[in-house]
Amino acid sequence: MTDGTEKTDPPARERRRGQGELEAQVLSLLGAAPGPVTAAWVQEHLGGDLAYTTVITILTRLHAKQAVTRSRVGRSFEWTPVADGAGLVALRMRKLLDREDDRDAVLSSFVSALSRDDERLLRALLNEPEDPER
Missing domain, CATH: 1.10.10.10 (Winged helix-like DNA-binding domain superfamily/Winged helix DNA-binding domain)
Structure with a gap:
């Protein structure tokens, strides 16, 4: 039964930011x-x-x-x-890797899950001459 008044929703809350x-x-x-x-x-x-x-x-x-x-x-x-957004993600990845006992398995699983383009990029980065400052 309608009493002639329209039901309105409360004002929409601002979108909650994603993690990070x-x-x-x-x-x-x-x-x-x-x-x-x-x-x-x-x-x-x-x-x-x-x-x-x-x-x-x-x-x-x-x-x-x-x-x-x-x-x-x-x-x-x-x-x-010290780091930009990409640097922050890299720090997170490094911390996760540092917590694992079997680094070989983690890195192997990570690489096998990459797209072909990402794998090519990673291989190219790994083949660059080593930075003497590192």
């Missing part, structure tokens, strides 16, 4: 920054309505993952990227 998406956004922002920047700068340039504490949490997590460095300036820190 905010970290990638922060890294991208830091990479485009003019130099070391504060968390307040990051918060302001991210846009949206992220809480300062959320920005600090993300920066602290990135620091723990060794994707950013921080230096004390007064009572706060200035943050600088």
